[in-house]
Amino acid sequence: MPETPSDRPVVPKDAATVMLVRDGSAGLEVFLQKRVKAMAFAAGMTVFPGGGVDPRDADISVSWHGPGPDWWAERFGCSPEIARALVCAAVRETFEESGVLLAGPDASTLVGDTSHYAEARAGLVARDLSLAEFLAREDLVLRADLLRPWSNWVTPEGEPRRYDTRFFLAAMPTGQHADARTSEAVEAYWATPEQALADFAEGRCQLLPPTRVTLQQLAEHGSASAALESERTMDKIIPKLVKRDGRWYVLLPGEPGFEEAK
Template identity: 35%
Template structure:
């Protein structure tokens, strides 16, 4: 068997949940027909980590339990970059702000200029790491994607105002969680949605985080608990 030479990029996706206790809805958008990865599919806002994301100041970091699980089986110090990428991708693809009022220390990078102009510093407050999956071999693009769940009341902007969104996703809308499978979803998104549905009653970090690790040799379903292999030994 020939090894898949497609590089695997670290990525972050954000599942924004609205009306958790009554009629839960999630924010989704549709990828373009010409997209190289998952064309026409409805997905969560998200994308690859930019090397500069590691330098972005956060008003508040990720919950320590989530941070430990994010660090498991990952490159050293990748967690803050993934968290910043989640905030940035949500902003770029929806125009929604996860941040706290404040001024940046230094000059924001080009990807963050418009975000900084809103008067906010990105914040991970409220983000919960709930899922991880590596794209299987044979796909045109592959990602090691981390999925973060956040309640819409954590947004520092109007949840219905997508006027500042870029054009990466179309048909942005709040989809009732119970009817989400009626739209065209990638398989992994369906799996993530099942995990979210099971977390509605508990907004805290999950007991463990599911991890679909797909390599050229095997596909494994693992659980991340925040302990590195060395620490466990």
């Protein structure tokens, strides 16, 4: 959070983040990563995999199965071009940061062990390779049908880095393994939403408001399938920064003082 918010709001960059969920012994579990402290945004925070849209994510040559860009555009309130890029960014970032690939040889199958795509994964991270190029080279189909729209959060005005982030939900693919082989995280793990929220409450992890609220929402569902089948509204959620006693705080819609804050 900035010590002094900017007087001229930064235009938010489109971004995508994905909550990978599975059923564990204690109920629904979600995949989390603790970001390295050197990151320019959300340093040291515990987050879901995700990141900013790359211009090449809008490539129309991507082989695609599932709801098309028009369907996603209607849910997220954006153009089909941006919607296409958001879905591709969700798939790409999830693969880059966790090794989980939501793609398969055809519209009814998914890849299993993704370790043999390690070189391509590194190429995507380095931006030497685009998602479209990778999928075409491996003759893979992007499985948009495995993603669900969840929410839309925008970084508050005043922050030096702002993102218009669409949150997606996806079930962890059978046969694949989510790992911590990314330079952006110091650790990665599965936890129930309740465990993650307890860690936050007791100071064992740090959560940005969108992550905290999303975990609270996921905690309302007893299984991965229940979460995936839930109906969601996609209103943009834009918190506000307010200064109290010399410190800046984030206020969420519905909290006391939000409507009065400028």
